[in-house]
Amino acid sequence: MAAMDAIRWLNAQEQATWRSLLRAYSRIERLLDHDLQASNGLSLVEYGILVTLSESPESRMRMRLLADSVIVSKSRLSHQIARLERAGFVRRETCEEDRRGAWAVLTDDGRALLEAAAPGHATLVRDRVFDRLTPEQIQQLGAIMRALEPDDDAP
Amino acid sequence: MAAMDAIRWLNAQEQATWRSLLRAYSRIERLLDHDLQASNGLSLVEYGILVTLSESPESRMRMRLLADSVIVSKSRLSHQIARLERAGFVRRETCEEDRRGAWAVLTDDGRALLEAAAPGHATLVRDRVFDRLTPEQIQQLGAIMRALEPDDDAP
DNA sequence: CACCAACAGTTGAAATTTAAACTATATTCC
DNA sequence: GGAATATAGTTTAAATTTCAACTGTTGGTG
Numbered sequence: 001m002a003a004m005d006a007i008r009w010l011n012a013q014e015q016a017t018w019r020s021l022l023r024a025y026s027r028i029e030r031l032l033d034h035d036l037q038a039s040n041g042l043s044l045v046e047y048g049i050l051v052t053l054s055e056s057p058e059s060r061m062r063m064r065l066l067a068d069s070v071i072v073s074k075s076r077l078s079h080q081i082a083r084l085e086r087a088g089f090v091r092r093e094t095c096e097e098d099r100r101g102a103w104a105v106l107t108d109d110g111r112a113l114l115e116a117a118a119p120g121h122a123t124l125v126r127d128r129v130f131d132r133l134t135p136e137q138i139q140q141l142g143a144i145m146r147a148l149e150p151d152d153d154a155p
Numbered sequence: 156m157a158a159m160d161a162i163r164w165l166n167a168q169e170q171a172t173w174r175s176l177l178r179a180y181s182r183i184e185r186l187l188d189h190d191l192q193a194s195n196g197l198s199l200v201e202y203g204i205l206v207t208l209s210e211s212p213e214s215r216m217r218m219r220l221l222a223d224s225v226i227v228s229k230s231r232l233s234h235q236i237a238r239l240e241r242a243g244f245v246r247r248e249t250c251e252e253d254r255r256g257a258w259a260v261l262t263d264d265g266r267a268l269l270e271a272a273a274p275g276h277a278t279l280v281r282d283r284v285f286d287r288l289t290p291e292q293i294q295q296l297g298a299i300m301r302a303l304e305p306d307d308d309a310p
Numbered sequence: 311c312a313c314c315a316a317c318a319g320t321t322g323a324a325a326t327t328t329a330a331a332c333t334a335t336a337t338t339c340c
Numbered sequence: 341g342g343a344a345t346a347t348a349g350t351t352t353a354a355a356t357t358t359c360a361a362c363t364g365t366t367g368g369t370g
Contacts, residue, residue, distance in 0.1 A: 007274045014285050017293060020300035022203070025180050026226035027306045043356090048177070064318060071181035076357060078320055083356090100318040100365040119162045130169050132302050138172060140295045145175035147287050151182050198326090219348060231327060233350055238326090255335045255348040 028128050035124055040117040050114040059106035183283050190279055195272040205269040214261040244268055
């Protein structure tokens with residue numbers, strides 16, 4: 001009878017850690033987002049889309065896989081790509097193998113934008129994250145995040 | 156001449172760690188948000204608002220401080236509180252000491268909602284985060300996040 | 311083969327979020 | 341004291357995001 005099981009609350013340390021994580025991440029995300037917006041008119045998610053495409057074979061990726069890679073609903077991705085397409089940074093191509101599908105393809109303008117945005121972004125990430133941690137902490141953070149990544153039954 | 160300084164890119168380990176953090180956090184946030192939405196009709200931010208108010212003296216907090224606590228723009232908080240007020244979970248009171256100000260106050264219904272939502276939420280956080288880490292890792296994560304929290308010049 | 315459930319992606323409307331302008335009160339400082 | 345400036349919060353409109361419904365495939369399965 002599951003309903004009778006005692007709830008395993010977070011203890012004080014866990015609670016403090018959890019809240020610290022929420023706050024730290026929210027602040028950093030907001031800062032990165034505002035910075036990209038101000039300097040290149042991109043949101044953090046759009047930046048992620050461009051990076052992902054740029055590292056993909058032929059600078060292209062199927063919508064579904066792209067959505068999963070940047071952790072975004074397929075509807076949101078569809079709108080997002082529409083915007084990037086209007087701006088000329090991405091184009092869509094129909095997929096011959098699977099005629100339901102579509103490729104999102106990074107354009108030259110998109111790659112140029114990414115290259116313009118990357119240095120400032122990298123500097124900020126370094127500034128706000130890695131320069132504040134010791135080498136051991138960086139290694140620990142990596143191990144911790146890898147442990148949290150697998151999402152058995154994704155929603 | 157700052158423009159001539161070499162860009163300090165992330166090295167491979169840092170890059171992998173950073174991406175892992177983005178992915179892990181995004182997934183967890185989305186999961187928590189969907190879960191709260193489905194079970195109690197709350198977003199993660201709204202849940203945070205209720206928690207923060209519930210722990211505040213007299214279950215009340217000034218808008219500005221509340222916005223800073225949950226890391227949200229004051230405009231967004233204003234809308235958010237409007238929604239929670241319409242739903243009866245929060246009410247506004249005018250502030251006598253500073254007549255520009257307003258208190259957001261948790262109502263009894265709001266507290267009841269929070270108490271209904273908390274067990275499931277805590278269980279999910281435990282499930283997705285703390286049960287996947289060793290005690291050392293939990294301690295490390297806390298230290299790391301505390302190191303990242305201070306945002307010298309907040310935007 | 312023909313049906314039928316699952317999948318890929320888009321769309322339109324509703325809800326939320328952002329950005330900027332605005333109201334009102336406090337504070338500073340000459 | 342009073343003008344200038346800063347702060348608290350709201351509001352409006354535009355942009356983004358969500359949600360559910362929808363269009364076409366594709367992949368089994370009897």
